[in-house]
Structure formats: C-alpha cells, structure tokens
Amino acid sequence: MRFQKERxxxxxxNNCKRGLVFxxxxxxxxxxxxxxxSASVVNTISESPCTGAGSLGVTVGATYINWLxxxxxxxxxxxxxxxxxxxxxxxxxxxxxxxxxxxxxxxxLTPSPSVNNFMVFTIGSTTLDFVLTGLGxxxxxxxxxxxxxxxxxxxxxxxxxxxxxxxxxxxxxxxxANGQVTDNGGASWSSWSGAFSAVISNETASQIQGIIGxxxxxTSTQGGNFTASVVPEPASMTLLGAGxxxxxxxxxxxxxx
Numbered sequence: 001m002r003f004q005k006e007r008x009x010x011x012x013x014n015n016c017k018r019g020l021v022f023x024x025x026x027x028x029x030x031x032x033x034x035x036x037x038s039a040s041v042v043n044t045i046s047e048s049p050c051t052g053a054g055s056l057g058v059t060v061g062a063t064y065i066n067w068l069x070x071x072x073x074x075x076x077x078x079x080x081x082x083x084x085x086x087x088x089x090x091x092x093x094x095x096x097x098x099x100x101x102x103x104x105x106x107x108x109l110t111p112s113p114s115v116n117n118f119m120v121f122t123i124g125s126t127t128l129d130f131v132l133t134g135l136g137x138x139x140x141x142x143x144x145x146x147x148x149x150x151x152x153x154x155x156x157x158x159x160x161x162x163x164x165x166x167x168x169x170x171x172x173x174x175x176x177a178n179g180q181v182t183d184n185g186g187a188s189w190s191s192w193s194g195a196f197s198a199v200i201s202n203e204t205a206s207q208i209q210g211i212i213g214x215x216x217x218x219t220s221t222q223g224g225n226f227t228a229s230v231v232p233e234p235a236s237m238t239l240l241g242a243g244x245x246x247x248x249x250x251x252x253x254x255x256x257x
Contacts, residue, residue, distance in 0.1 A: 040089055040090065040181075040182065040183035040188050040189065040190055040230070041087065041088075041089045041128060041181045041182070041183055041190045041192075041228045042087065042088060042089075042190060042228055042229060042230055043086040043087045043088060043228065044084070044085060044086050044087055044194075044225060044226065044227045044228075045081060045082075045085050045087040045095060045225070045226050045227075045228070046081070046082035046083060046084045046085045046223065046224070047079050047080070047081070047103075047119070047196075047223060047224040047225070047226070048079065048080055048082040048222075048223045048224075049067075049068060049069060049077070049078065049079060049080065049221065049222065050069060050078035050079060050080045050100050051080070052069055052078070054068065054069045054070070055068040055069060055219065056068055056069055056221055057198065057219060057220050057221035057222045058077075058196075058198060058219070058220065058221075058222040059217050059218070059219045060161065060173070060212075060217060060218055060219075060220075061212065061215070061216070061217040062155070062156060062159075062212050062213070062215060063107070063108065063109060064105070064106060064107050064108075064109070065105060065106045065109070065175075066105045067079070067103045067104075067105060067222075068219075071102055075104060075105055076102040076103060076104050076105060077102070077103050077105065078100060078101075078102060078103075079100070079101050079102065079103045079119065080098060080099065080101070081095055081096065081097050081098060081099040081100075081101075081121070082097065082223065083097055084225075085097055087228060089128055089183045090126065090183055093126075095121070095123075095128070096123070099121055099123060100121075101120050101121035101122070101128075102117075102119070102120050103118065103119045103120075104117065104118050104119075109135055109136075109159070109160055110135070111132050111133060111134065111135060113133075114131050114132060114133045114179065114180075115131065115132040115133075115179075116129065116131050117129055117131075118130050118131060118132035118179065119132075125184075126183065126184055127183075127184055128181060128182075128183060129181065129182050130179060130180075130181045130192060130226075131179045131180045131181065131182070132177060132178075132179045133178060133179040133180060134177065134178045134179065135160035135175060135176065135177050136159075136160030136161075136175075136176055137160065137176065138154035138158070138159045138160045138161055138162050139152045139153050139154040139162050139163075140154075141153045141154070142154055142155070142156065142157055142209075144163060144204075144205040144206045144208070144209040145206045146206075147165040147204075147205050147206075148165065149165050149166070149167045150164065150165065151164070151165055152164045152165075152205075153205055153209070155208060155209040155213060156212065156213065159212075160175055160176065161174070161175055162174045162175070162176070163205035163208055163209070164205070165204070165205055166199070169201065169202055169203060169204050169207075170199065170200070171199075171200045171203060171204060171208060172197060172198075172199055172200075173197065173198045173199075173200060173208070173218075173220070174195045174196065174197045174198075175195060175196040175197070176193075176194075176195045177193070177194065177195065177196060177224075177226070178191070178192065178193035178194075179191070179192055179193075180192070180231075181228050189231060190228040190229055190230050190231060191228065191229060191231050192226050192227065192228040192229075193226060194224060194225050194226030194227055195224065195225065195226075196222055196223070196224040197222065197223060197224065197225075198220040198221060198222040198223075199220070199221075200218060200220050
C-alpha cells in the first residue's frame with residue numbers, strides 16, 4: 001500500500017513537471033508566432049546621399065540641418081540605401097541597395113515630440129517611414145581646443161553633434177539618432193538607432209566650434225548606419241504574462257502535492 005501511494009505521488013510530480021515544460025513551450029511558441037507574424041522592419045541600413053548634380057551631403061548650423069542634394073521641395077534631401085545594408089521589411093523582403101528615399105531638413109535639433117516621415121523609402125506600394133524621436137546625446141565636454149587624438153567634444157552645450165579628433169586637421173562629426181519605423185504605417189513597429197557621420201578633412205574640432213559658435217555652418221559629405229529591431233506588441237506581452245502565471249500556478253500545485 002505504501003509503495004502504491006509513493007508511485008502515485010511520483011506520477012503526480014512527473015505530470016506536473018511535464019505540464020510546466022509543455023506550458024513553457026506553448027508560451028514560447030505563441031511568442032515566436034506573434035513575433036514572426038508582426039515582424040516588419042529589422043536589421044541594418046547604410047544610408048548615403050543620392051548621386052547626381054549639385055552638392056552632396058549635409059549643411060549643419062548651430063540649430064539646423066539641411067540634407068543635400070535637395071529634392072526640389074525645399075524641405076527635404078535625397079538619400080539612398082548603401083552597400084552593407086541587411087535590412088528587410090514585411091515578411092522578410094530585403095531592402096535593395098540603391099533604393100532612393102527622402103530625409104527631412106531640421107530647423108530644430110530637439111525633435112519634440114517626434115518628426116514623422118523623417119526618412120522615407122517607397123518601394124512599390126510599400127512605404128517605410130522612419131520617425132525621428134531623438135537626437136544625441138552629444139558630448140558633455142565643450143572644450144574643443146587641444147583635443148587628444150580620439151577625444152571628443154560638442155561645439156555648444158546641449159548640442160547633439162559629437163566632434164572627434166581623428167588626427168591632424170581631420171574631424172569626425174557624428175550625430176546619434178533614434179526613433180521608430182513602420183512598414184506601410186502598420187500597427188507593428190520597430191525601434192531604430194544609430195548615427196549619421198561626416199569626415200571633415202580640413203578643419204579641427206576647435207575650428208568647427210568657432211564656426212558654429214559664430215552662427216556659421218559647415219558642409220560635408222555624410223553617411224549613416226542604423227539598426228532596427230522589432231518591439232514586442234501588447235499581445236506578445238499578454239501571452240508572456242499568461243504563460244508565466246500558468247507556470248507559477250502549476251509550480252504551486254506541485255508543491256502542494
């Protein structure tokens with residue numbers, strides 16, 4: 001009789017363990033299905049100016065950015081998908097290198113609350129809308145004179161631009177940026193982040209600081225690299241929460257048994 005009861009208890013423990021495993025697998029499977037079903041824009045994009053007549057790159061002042069070449073609208077520049085891009089959208093369609101898009105000029109370096117259609121690529125009936133929600137942060141150091149090679153500063157307090165001494169009279173100007181990107185404006189969205197960058201070969205960080213501080217501007221070629229990743233939807237979080245509750249309840253029953 002004692003052995004019979006022991007076998008029954010062992011059987012109940014094993015059933016509880018199997019229940020925990022199956023519950024966990026079910027939750028992971030559901031999360032995986034939701035992630036795949038809702039996946040839109042993921043992986044990396046390399047951005048560069050469109051080729052063509054006129055100036056290429058960007059003009060930067062203390063409080064504004066104008067992207068070049070101009071699209072003719074007066075409010076946006078032309079950009080293209082560069083080599084090294086691994087970004088895909090929809091159900092995994094790759095973003096083709098050479099695809100052209102637009103990027104909005106900025107009259108304020110503090111996007112608030114956000115800048116919709118900041119970077120836009122239209123491929124057939126599909127539109128990738130990169131919404132800008134943040135720039136920077138820049139460097140807390142605003143002393144740009146006598147920078148060591150590899151050291152950085154910002155021209156003004158609160159400026160999102162980072163000036164890095166690359167040696168000699170070469171300065172790397174970088175602009176961290178982040179936001180959200182949607183595939184055809186759908187409910188599912190991804191977060192993106194990275195930085196624009198420009199190499200200025202004939203001006204030091206101190207010289208650039210002096211130009212910007214005197215309300216001048218600098219113009220240079222530019223490029224950017226950004227990574228997008230899918231943000232869990234509320235449905236995914238609900239499934240995860242339900243799964244964790246189920247696992248906790250099963251564990252509680254096992255302890256009672």
